[in-house]
Amino acid sequence: MWVRRRVTAILFLLVPCFVLSSSSYAISVIQDQADLTCESAEDCYRAALNQTMQVMPSGSAPVRGDRVQGAIQRLKAVQERHPGSTWAKRAGLLTGLLLAERDPGDAVFYFRVAQRDMPLLGDYIRLWIAEALLALGDASRAAALLEGIPEAVPDTLLANRVAFRGGEAWYRADQCRKAMGLLERAVSLDPQDPVAPSALLQLADCQMRDARVADGQTTFKQIWIRYPQAPEASEAVTRLTRSLGGETWRPTPEEQYGRALAFLNLALHEEAVADIQKFLAAAPGHSKRGEARLKLGTALVRLKRYDQARQVFLDLAADHAAESDDAAVWLARVYLRQGEGDKLLALSQMLSRLALSEEQKATIQMLMGTWLEDQGRYDQALSKYRQAAQAGEGTTQRADALWRIGWLHYRTGHFSEARETFQDLSKGKEDGPYAPQALYWLARASERQKDRRAADLYLKLCRQYAFTYYCQLAQLRTELPGLVQVSAAGAAPAAGTAPSEGRPAVVQDVHYLRAVELKLLGMDQDAARELASLIERYARDRAGLIELSTLLSEAGAYHHALRLARLHFREGLERGGESVPPALWNVAYPTAYLPTIRAHAGPVVDPYLVAAIIREESQYDARAVSRVGAVGLMQVMPATAQAVARKQGLPDIGRDDLFDQETNIRVGVRYMEQLLQQFSGNPVQAVAAYNAGPPIVTTWVAKNGHREPDEFVELIPYQETRQYVKRVLRSYREYRRLGGRGCEVRFLDKVC
Incomplete structure (x- = not known):
C-alpha cells in the first residue's frame, strides 16, 4: 500500500x-x-x-x-x-x-486538515485519504475519492496510480462494472507497473463474473504470457483451467513465443530458451521462425552455451532468411570467443552470398583482424583492419579500425607509422571518443622514440581532456603543471564565463514545488518522479537542468540524477571541455552508499573502487538487470552471488535478494575482495575479472602480464571488457580526487 x-x-x-x-x-x-x-x-x-x-x-x-x-x-x-x-x-x-x-481513522483526520492547509499536495493527500478509507474497509468512498483526483488536480502525475487503486477499490466494493474500465486503462498506460499482474487478475475475475467468459479467459492468458515471473501467472492458469471445466489449457505457438519474449525482457534466458524451443517445435512454418531462431542464439550466448549458439547461427546464416545477415555477425563473434579462428576466417566465403550492410561487413572484418592480431599474424591483421576502415566509411567502425591499425604499429615497434596514424586519428573527423586515446598513444610512441615533444603532447592531452582516463595515464608518466583542478567542494570556471544570476525558471514550476514538499515529508521516490517529469520541458535550460539533477540526487534518485548529468554535461564532467558548477560533481559521483560499502569492505578493498564499479555497472540503479542477467547496483550474477555466499558462509542468496541494496553491495564487495586477492592486489586485472571472469583474465595475464599496465589494458581482447576497465579506473581516480584523497601511488596497477 x-x-x-x-x-x-x-x-x-x-x-x-x-x-x-x-x-x-x-x-x-x-x-x-x-x-x-x-x-x-x-x-x-x-x-x-x-x-x-x-x-x-x-x-x-x-x-x-x-x-x-x-x-x-x-x-x-x-x-x-x-x-x-x-x-x-x-x-x-x-x-x-x-x-x-x-490507526487509519485518526490518519484521515490529519489528512483532512492537511487538505485545507497544503493545497499544493492536493492530489497526494486525496490519495492518502483513499488509502486510509480502504484500510478501514470503506471501499466505495475510497473509489469515489480516487476517481475525482484527475478532475480536482488536472496536472497530477498520479493519474495512473489512481486508476490502479481506483480499479482495485471498486473491485473490493463489488462494483465490477466500474472497476473494469479503470483496470484496463491503468494496465494499458503502464503495463510495467508492479501491480499490473494483480490488476489484470482482478479484471479477469470481473469479466468472468460479468459472464464475459471469453474475455476473462483471454485476460488470464495475457497474465501468463506477459508476466511469467509473477505469482499471478500460476494463479491465472489455475483459474483458466477451472473456467475450461478442468480441461488442461495448452498455449498456442504465438502465446508460447510471447511468453519467451517476456522472459527475454527480464533477462531470464534459461526460461526464454525453453519457451523458444517449444515455439520452434510447434510451429515449423511460422513467419516469426527466423526471428525466434536469432533470439534463441543470442540467449544461448548470454548463457555462454556457445556450442549450441554456434549451431543455431550457422543454420540460420545458411538459410538465406531475413535474419541471416545478423546471424553471420553473431556467428563470427562466437567463433572469436571460442578461439576458432580458422572457421572465423572461412566466413569470408559465406559473406559474398549474404546481403550484409557495410557496417556488418566492417564488424566481421574487425573480428577477423582481432583473431589474426592475437595469433601474431600482424600483416594479415593490418589488411583486415584496413578493409574494415574502408567498408566502415561513415560508420562508427571506421574510427575503431583506424585505432587498431595505429595500435598494431605501436605494439610491433613501428613507432613512426604508429605516430602517423595516431596523428591523423587525433586530428581527423573521427575526433570524439578516440581523440584522447590517439593523443596519449601518440605521446607514448614519441616517448619510445625519445622525442622530447612527448611531454608537450601529454600536456596538450590534459588541457583538452582533463578528466579522461588517458589524462590520468599522462599524469602518471610526467609532471603536468598548469592544469585546472576541480574538487567536489569547488570548481574553477572557464575563461570568459560568469556565474548565472537569479534562480532558474524551473523552481517556479508546480511540479518542482511539489517535489520540494514531498522531499520535506521524506517521500523521496515521489519527489523524484515530480522532478523527472520536468526534464524534457527544461531540456534547453542549463540552469534548470542543474537544479533538477541536484535535487534528484538529494532526493535519493541517484540513478536519474546521474543519467541527467551525463546526458547534458558529460563533456565537462568526463572530458573537461567545458566548465560545470560544483554541485554537479556530487551528482556525477554519488557517495551515498559509501557508509554501506565501508561497513563490508576490509583492508583489501578501497571503498572508492567499489563506488566506481557501481557507477559504471548500473549507474546507481538498484533495479538494473543487464542483458546477461546481472542484477542490481554492482550487477552481480546470481550464480556468482551463490558462490560468494557459500565461500563466505552466508545464507543462500537468490536473484530477487540482489535487488536489495545492502545485500548486493555486501556480495559485490566480497567478490571484489576475492578477485584482488587472486590477482595480487592488481586493480587492473581484478576489475577485468569482475567483468569477464577470472579464468579468461588469468590467460591474459599469462600472455601479456609482463607488459606495462596501460599496454596490458589495450591488449585485452574483449572490447567490452577493455572499455569497462578504462571507465572504472577513470571513475576510481576521480572519486579519490573529488574526495580529497588523491592517489598515493603513481602506478595504474596499484590500489591508491
Whole structure:
C-alpha cells in the first residue's frame, strides 16, 4: 500500500526559498528516554522527521509501538510549539502518514486538515485519504475519492496510480462494472507497473463474473504470457483451467513465443530458451521462425552455451532468411570467443552470398583482424583492419579500425607509422571518443622514440581532456603543471564565463514545488518522479537542468540524477571541455552508499573502487538487470552471488535478494575482495575479472602480464571488457580526487 512506503532520509536540502526564520525556542520531548532540544520550528520538524525515518526502517522487522509513539509525540510537539507555521502543517501531515497503517481513522483526520492547509499536495493527500478509507474497509468512498483526483488536480502525475487503486477499490466494493474500465486503462498506460499482474487478475475475475467468459479467459492468458515471473501467472492458469471445466489449457505457438519474449525482457534466458524451443517445435512454418531462431542464439550466448549458439547461427546464416545477415555477425563473434579462428576466417566465403550492410561487413572484418592480431599474424591483421576502415566509411567502425591499425604499429615497434596514424586519428573527423586515446598513444610512441615533444603532447592531452582516463595515464608518466583542478567542494570556471544570476525558471514550476514538499515529508521516490517529469520541458535550460539533477540526487534518485548529468554535461564532467558548477560533481559521483560499502569492505578493498564499479555497472540503479542477467547496483550474477555466499558462509542468496541494496553491495564487495586477492592486489586485472571472469583474465595475464599496465589494458581482447576497465579506473581516480584523497601511488596497477 502506498502509505506504507518507507519514509527515507533527507541528507541535505538546497531550497532556500522554503527556509523560515523564527525566534529561538527550546523544547523537550521524549525519545527513548532521551531529551531533545531544538531552537526553531524547522529544527524541531527535522528532528521529528529523523525519528520518523528511524521507525520506518527497510526490511520486514516489526517496529516497536513505543518508538512510533515517540515519533508522533515529536511531531505533535512541533504543532503545539509552533502553531500555524508551515513546519507545524508539515508535521501534521507527517503524523497522518505515520498513523495510516496503525490507526487509519485518526490518519484521515490529519489528512483532512492537511487538505485545507497544503493545497499544493492536493492530489497526494486525496490519495492518502483513499488509502486510509480502504484500510478501514470503506471501499466505495475510497473509489469515489480516487476517481475525482484527475478532475480536482488536472496536472497530477498520479493519474495512473489512481486508476490502479481506483480499479482495485471498486473491485473490493463489488462494483465490477466500474472497476473494469479503470483496470484496463491503468494496465494499458503502464503495463510495467508492479501491480499490473494483480490488476489484470482482478479484471479477469470481473469479466468472468460479468459472464464475459471469453474475455476473462483471454485476460488470464495475457497474465501468463506477459508476466511469467509473477505469482499471478500460476494463479491465472489455475483459474483458466477451472473456467475450461478442468480441461488442461495448452498455449498456442504465438502465446508460447510471447511468453519467451517476456522472459527475454527480464533477462531470464534459461526460461526464454525453453519457451523458444517449444515455439520452434510447434510451429515449423511460422513467419516469426527466423526471428525466434536469432533470439534463441543470442540467449544461448548470454548463457555462454556457445556450442549450441554456434549451431543455431550457422543454420540460420545458411538459410538465406531475413535474419541471416545478423546471424553471420553473431556467428563470427562466437567463433572469436571460442578461439576458432580458422572457421572465423572461412566466413569470408559465406559473406559474398549474404546481403550484409557495410557496417556488418566492417564488424566481421574487425573480428577477423582481432583473431589474426592475437595469433601474431600482424600483416594479415593490418589488411583486415584496413578493409574494415574502408567498408566502415561513415560508420562508427571506421574510427575503431583506424585505432587498431595505429595500435598494431605501436605494439610491433613501428613507432613512426604508429605516430602517423595516431596523428591523423587525433586530428581527423573521427575526433570524439578516440581523440584522447590517439593523443596519449601518440605521446607514448614519441616517448619510445625519445622525442622530447612527448611531454608537450601529454600536456596538450590534459588541457583538452582533463578528466579522461588517458589524462590520468599522462599524469602518471610526467609532471603536468598548469592544469585546472576541480574538487567536489569547488570548481574553477572557464575563461570568459560568469556565474548565472537569479534562480532558474524551473523552481517556479508546480511540479518542482511539489517535489520540494514531498522531499520535506521524506517521500523521496515521489519527489523524484515530480522532478523527472520536468526534464524534457527544461531540456534547453542549463540552469534548470542543474537544479533538477541536484535535487534528484538529494532526493535519493541517484540513478536519474546521474543519467541527467551525463546526458547534458558529460563533456565537462568526463572530458573537461567545458566548465560545470560544483554541485554537479556530487551528482556525477554519488557517495551515498559509501557508509554501506565501508561497513563490508576490509583492508583489501578501497571503498572508492567499489563506488566506481557501481557507477559504471548500473549507474546507481538498484533495479538494473543487464542483458546477461546481472542484477542490481554492482550487477552481480546470481550464480556468482551463490558462490560468494557459500565461500563466505552466508545464507543462500537468490536473484530477487540482489535487488536489495545492502545485500548486493555486501556480495559485490566480497567478490571484489576475492578477485584482488587472486590477482595480487592488481586493480587492473581484478576489475577485468569482475567483468569477464577470472579464468579468461588469468590467460591474459599469462600472455601479456609482463607488459606495462596501460599496454596490458589495450591488449585485452574483449572490447567490452577493455572499455569497462578504462571507465572504472577513470571513475576510481576521480572519486579519490573529488574526495580529497588523491592517489598515493603513481602506478595504474596499484590500489591508491
